Amino acid sequence: MRGWILYKETATILKPELYEIERLVEAAKADNIELEVYAPDEFDLTVTREDNKSILLNGKPVELPDFIIPRMGSGTTYFALAIIRHLERLGVYCLNSSTAIETVKDKLFSQQLLAEKNLPTPKTMLVKFPVDIDLVERHLGFPVVLKTLSGSQGSGVFLSHKPREFDDLMQLIEATNKNANIILQEFIANSHGRDLRVFTIGGRVVGCYERKGQEDSFKANVSAGGSATPFEITPEIEWLATQTANILNLDVAGIDLLFDNGHYKICEANSSPGFEGLESCLNVNIAQEILHFIRIRLGMFNRTQAASPTSGEATMPKIKKAKKA
Numbered sequence: 001m002r003g004w005i006l007y008k009e010t011a012t013i014l015k016p017e018l019y020e021i022e023r024l025v026e027a028a029k030a031d032n033i034e035l036e037v038y039a040p041d042e043f044d045l046t047v048t049r050e051d052n053k054s055i056l057l058n059g060k061p062v063e064l065p066d067f068i069i070p071r072m073g074s075g076t077t078y079f080a081l082a083i084i085r086h087l088e089r090l091g092v093y094c095l096n097s098s099t100a101i102e103t104v105k106d107k108l109f110s111q112q113l114l115a116e117k118n119l120p121t122p123k124t125m126l127v128k129f130p131v132d133i134d135l136v137e138r139h140l141g142f143p144v145v146l147k148t149l150s151g152s153q154g155s156g157v158f159l160s161h162k163p164r165e166f167d168d169l170m171q172l173i174e175a176t177n178k179n180a181n182i183i184l185q186e187f188i189a190n191s192h193g194r195d196l197r198v199f200t201i202g203g204r205v206v207g208c209y210e211r212k213g214q215e216d217s218f219k220a221n222v223s224a225g226g227s228a229t230p231f232e233i234t235p236e237i238e239w240l241a242t243q244t245a246n247i248l249n250l251d252v253a254g255i256d257l258l259f260d261n262g263h264y265k266i267c268e269a270n271s272s273p274g275f276e277g278l279e280s281c282l283n284v285n286i287a288q289e290i291l292h293f294i295r296i297r298l299g300m301f302n303r304t305q306a307a308s309p310t311s312g313e314a315t316m317p318k319i320k321k322a323k324k325a
Contacts, residue, residue: 004037004038004065005036005038007071024291027290027291031291040080041079043055043083066093073101073104073273074270081098084101095294095297097249100251104270106149110268113247113248120263120266121266122145122186123185123186124186127170127180130170133163133170140184140185142161142162142166143159143161144185145186146184147182149181188259188260188265191258195257195267197256197273198255199254199273200245200252201286201290203245205238207286209231209278210228210230230282237257244266254269
């Protein structure tokens with residue numbers, strides 16, 4: 001089985017901190033899967049009826065892989081998305097699909113889809129300049145969370161505590177980029193500085209952990225220096241995560257849940273979730289699970305899997321339980 005990882009950097013210049021890429025390549029090697037890493041700018045494509053010549057890699061025709069794993073998430077450019085769409089058209093399985101990546105990249109649109117299905121989400125408002133602060137205070141209140149429509153690992157997310165502070169920030173944004181796409185969300189006080197990351201593969205939950213931000217930070221991202229501890233998977237958590245992944249058509253997803261008075265609200269979903277924090281605190285091999293899921297989807301099993309009595313089924317990893325907070 002052959003696959004490509006589509007990432008912003010090539011395999012020859014990968015940095016040591018790119019944990020997920022290295023883990024996927026390592027797991028592929030152990031499973032006898034040929035997995036290579038390419039950047040979007042290494043590709044050229046043409047729209048033609050001669051499908052076998054319509055995509056070039058470093059200027060040359062290339063044998064297409066069985067699957068592709070995009071690992072750019074919200075940073076997926078139009079060009080990268082065009083490559084993914086083109087490979088899908090040529091019959092290459094993509095984890096996740098171009099449609100799902102584009103949907104999740106737009107935080108407002110994904111919130112609209114979840115709200116349409118009556119799932120619990122924070123109240124969300126699209127910014128229109130000049131901003132009516134009284135309207136924001138009546139419908140969302142303060143503090144209020146500001147987000148860019150596209151962002152990951154906590155980038156493009158801010159917390160504004162007071163109307164005057166909010167007004168100054170809005171005036172700055174309007175003066176520098178009046179066309180900036182900003183959304184506002186109600187601040188869930190119970191979740192200040194902490195949230196849950198639930199990892200799903202193929203519509204099932206494979207791990208859940210609580211993320212806590214550094215002192216005085218309202219962001220809980222592990223990539224920004226936060227901590228990760230195992231968290232018990234309750235029926236509510238499992239239902240919210242699997243429903244979200246299903247509605248957004250995500251085969252692999254990182255679903256972020258906010259604590260809300262004994263229940264949870266869906267903060268957002270990630271199409272290219274990191275899993276260093278998950279593997280650091282739970283006994284689960286996410287890279288191996290992802291590749292095994294791809295084998296199931298493609299029906300391409302190695303001899304060991306073919307002989308296994310559980311071949312054709314994704315094995316549930318052993319998850320260390322922790323008491324619910």
